[in-house]
Amino acid sequence: xxxxxxxxxxxxxxxxxxxxxxxxxxxxxxxxxxxxxxxxxxxxxxxxxxxxxxxxxxxxxxxxxxxxxxxxxxxxxxxxxxxxxxxxxxxxxxxxxxxxxxxxxxxxxxxxxxxxxxxxxxxxxxxxxxxxxxxxxxxxxxxxxxxxxxxxxxxxxxxxxxxxxxxxxxxxxxxxxxxxxxxxxxxxxxxxxxxxxxxxxxxxxxxxxxxxxxxxxxxxxxxxxxxxxxxxxxxxxxxxxxxxxxxxxxxxxxxxxxxxxxxxxxxxxxxxxxxxxxxxxxxxxxxxxxxxxx
Numbered sequence: 134x135x136x137x138x139x140x141x142x143x144x145x146x147x148x149x150x151x152x153x154x155x156x157x158x159x160x161x162x163x164x165x166x167x168x169x170x171x172x173x174x175x176x177x178x179x180x181x182x183x184x185x186x187x188x189x190x191x192x193x194x195x196x197x198x199x200x201x202x203x204x205x206x207x208x209x210x211x212x213x214x215x216x217x218x219x220x221x222x223x224x225x226x227x228x229x230x231x232x233x234x235x236x237x238x239x240x241x242x243x244x245x246x247x248x249x250x251x252x253x254x255x256x257x258x259x260x261x262x263x264x265x266x267x268x269x270x271x272x273x274x275x276x277x278x279x280x281x282x283x284x285x286x287x288x289x290x291x292x293x294x295x296x297x298x299x300x301x302x303x304x305x306x307x308x309x310x311x312x313x314x315x316x317x318x319x320x321x322x323x324x325x326x327x328x329x330x331x332x333x334x335x336x337x338x339x340x341x342x343x344x345x346x347x348x349x350x351x352x353x354x355x356x357x358x359x360x361x362x363x364x365x366x367x368x369x370x371x372x373x374x375x376x377x378x379x380x381x382x383x384x385x386x387x388x389x390x391x392x393x394x395x396x397x398x399x400x401x402x403x404x405x406x407x408x409x410x411x412x413x414x415x416x417x418x419x420x421x422x423x424x425x426x427x
Contacts, residue, residue, distance in 0.1 A: 134219045144349035146235050153193075154242075160186055161246045163316060168253035179411050180253060187246040188189025193242040194239035195298070198232035199305040203325070207313045208420070221421035225414075229302055236298045280360050300406060303413035308332055310420035345370040369397035 164183030167176040204210045205228070217224075255265035276286025284368045311317065312325030320327060334416050 135223050135227055138219065138223060139231045140366060142201065142227055142231035143234065143385055146231065157186060157242060160275035161249050165249050165253040169256040169281050169334055183246065187243050187250065190243045194235050195301045198235060198302065202228050202306060203309050206282060209311065221418055225418055226420060232302060233298055233312045264346035303410040304332060306415040306417045310417045314420050336409065338400055345402035346375065347399060347404065350397035350398045352397050352399050365397065367397060371401045372397055
């Protein structure tokens with residue numbers, strides 16, 4: 134049944150992508166042609182527009198997931214969803230997995246679009262092929278810049294990408310479900326807005342405290358002009374009191390050198406965000422069980 138629920142969600146997403154996909158790639162193709170031909174003003178404008186559209190792809194995918202979640206749970210479209218013989222957890226998981234597929238598709242679109250825009254810049258440049266090769270080389274070898282093993286670097290990047298989706302889904306699902314619950318539903322769409330404001334305030338206040346005062350940090354050290362990463366059981370608060378030295382720093386290396394050769398990133402923030410996602414899961418499922426179809 135989970136697969137059937139996901140297929141219904143994906144059918145809705147496909148209908149939207151049928152409109153968005155040709156428009157986006159037509160825009161990217163136009164940017165490539167106009168930029169490559171070095172048409173004054175128009176080429177730069179089309180390239181900038183394509184770049185902006187590429188930046189907005191992933192946020193747009195998350196927004197589509199948010200709207201879909203709200204419509205299928207809390208509008209007339211949701212009546213059929215709630216009468217299906219499945220548990221609230223199954224409905225929640227279906228939205229989670231189908232939304233992730235949309236998120237992945239948007240990421241692939243963004244990567245393709247970014248590559249095409251890079252090629253357009255390369256073709257427009259007198260030494261275009263060299264520019265493209267150097268840029269792709271820098272992208273492929275970015276972990277080396279941070280003195281990280283390539284596998285570790287790309288794995289961390291993948292986990293960051295995954296956490297962006299999971300955190301966004303947790304935030305909007307709990308905000309909508311709590312906001313449309315018994316206490317806040319009288320405010321209509323204002324309910325989810327109020328719930329999100331509360332979620333945001335808790336996130337900022339407690340997250341900042343966790344960042345500063347939890348005795349677990351990722352220490353970033355500068356050793357022989359290379360960045361080295363390791364975990365330490367210290368609070369970053371004391372060191373962060375000297376942040377004023379960053380005003381005269383022009384690079385990350387300069388800033389790290391001026392604060393003693395290392396910088397402690399409060400890992401308590403990461404732990405707190407993970408706990409917020411777990412709490413969101415249980416709160417949202419609890420709210421879904423209490424939906425009154427009348």
